[in-house]
Amino acid sequence: MTRPTEALVDLSAIQKNIGLYRKTVGEDVAVMAVVKADGYGHGAVPVAHAALQAGAQWLGVALAEEGEVLRKAGLTHVPILILGQSMGGQIDLALRYGLELTVFDPETLRQVEDKADKRGVKASVHVKIDTGMGRVGMSLEEWQSGWLERLQSPYLRWRGLMSHFAESDSEDPEFTRVQLGRFLDAVEFARTRVPLPILHVANSASALRYPGTYLNMVRVGIAMYGGKPFPAAEGLQPAMTLKSRIGYLKTVPKGFYVGYGRTYRTAGPALIATVPIGYADGYRRGLSNQAEVLIRGRRYPVVGRISMDQLTVALPPDAPVRIGEAVTLLGADGDDRITAEELADKLGTISYEIFTGISPRVPRRYSVDT
Numbered sequence: 001m002t003r004p005t006e007a008l009v010d011l012s013a014i015q016k017n018i019g020l021y022r023k024t025v026g027e028d029v030a031v032m033a034v035v036k037a038d039g040y041g042h043g044a045v046p047v048a049h050a051a052l053q054a055g056a057q058w059l060g061v062a063l064a065e066e067g068e069v070l071r072k073a074g075l076t077h078v079p080i081l082i083l084g085q086s087m088g089g090q091i092d093l094a095l096r097y098g099l100e101l102t103v104f105d106p107e108t109l110r111q112v113e114d115k116a117d118k119r120g121v122k123a124s125v126h127v128k129i130d131t132g133m134g135r136v137g138m139s140l141e142e143w144q145s146g147w148l149e150r151l152q153s154p155y156l157r158w159r160g161l162m163s164h165f166a167e168s169d170s171e172d173p174e175f176t177r178v179q180l181g182r183f184l185d186a187v188e189f190a191r192t193r194v195p196l197p198i199l200h201v202a203n204s205a206s207a208l209r210y211p212g213t214y215l216n217m218v219r220v221g222i223a224m225y226g227g228k229p230f231p232a233a234e235g236l237q238p239a240m241t242l243k244s245r246i247g248y249l250k251t252v253p254k255g256f257y258v259g260y261g262r263t264y265r266t267a268g269p270a271l272i273a274t275v276p277i278g279y280a281d282g283y284r285r286g287l288s289n290q291a292e293v294l295i296r297g298r299r300y301p302v303v304g305r306i307s308m309d310q311l312t313v314a315l316p317p318d319a320p321v322r323i324g325e326a327v328t329l330l331g332a333d334g335d336d337r338i339t340a341e342e343l344a345d346k347l348g349t350i351s352y353e354i355f356t357g358i359s360p361r362v363p364r365r366y367s368v369d370t
């Protein structure tokens with residue numbers, strides 16, 4: 001018997017979510033499935049296979065090392081773009097495994113050329129413009145001063161021009177419009193001089209709400225996993241269910257303290273259930289005395305401090321539960337569902353951090369509808 005705590009990933013949900021984007025953007029626009037951070041905690045390799053079957057044509061990772069994992073797992077024929085910056089040995093890894101690089105500074109580009117020359121390959125590069133994110137990427141002015149000439153190198157294949165939105169999840173479209181405008185200026189500068197590569201700027205949020213941002217490809221991350229890219233997003237199906245089981249039950253009187261720091265005291269007789277999942281599994285300590293779990297389709301509060309490896313739930317003294325009973329911490333049970341957004345709100349964070357925080361200690365198990 002293995003650990004009763006596990007993350008179940010419904011690959012059919014991943015496929016439905018990719019299917020929704022495929023249908024939304026139309027045949028002429030490619031879909032990149034973003035599987036960085038081990039597929040936002042869902043498992044990059046199974047997610048990548050599912051997404052490709054559902055019509056995604058590209059994979060996106062943050063690091064060369066993540067691309068290496070995908071190639072070694074047999075994803076050999078799909079284009080993989082490293083969305084983040086690559087330095088030193090990461091460039092070698094990218095070239096060895098045929099990963100496409102995001103570049104935005106001349107020094108790195110020179111290194112890429114040099115390493116490609118030594119290996120006798122052409123490096124595929126996507127050039128990143130900072131249109132308002134204020135993080136990586138070059139300014140429009142830099143783009144217009146010498147980059148087209150640099151990209152003519154025999155050691156490079158210029159594959160993409162890209163940018164990233166800072167605020168496409170907000171209710172106000174204005175800044176996204178400003179960023180898209182700046183990007184289109186960068187495109188226009190190139191269009192009059194050279195053949196254009198793949199143009200891509202959209203993430204999950206903008207691809208669902210702003211058709212003008214599709215260009216040639218959309219990069220879908222959070223929505224593929226069923227996280228809401230903006231609060232009003234609809235039609236996405238959460239893929240992950242985080243489950244455990246009741247390990248121990250005790251009947252306690254009114255006024256009984258529970259857990260480290262004695263932060264919870266029963267208001268009346270109660271049944272305290274201990275569940276073998278804790279903050280070392282990514283069920284964050286900040287959820288202590290905040291979150292609820294589902295048992296037999298009903299909500300019960302997590303009481304007392306969440307420990308490293310266990311937490312406690314309060315039930316009425318006559319609740320019809322047994323040791324071994326399933327406990328759902330994230331996902332659906334019966335008609336109710338605990339979403340990553342619900343947990344994120346309680347922690348003052350976003351669903352991305354909930355998903356990526358589920359630690360490697362939690363076994364992932366996969367299912368597909370038949």
Ligand SMILES: *Cc1c(COP(=O)(O)O)cnc(C)c1O
Nearest residue numbers: 034083164203204219220221222
């Ligand atoms: C992570 C990432 C995405 C995906 O963003 P979501 O909001 O999860 O859809 C898209 N583009 C880049 C450059 C990224 O780093």
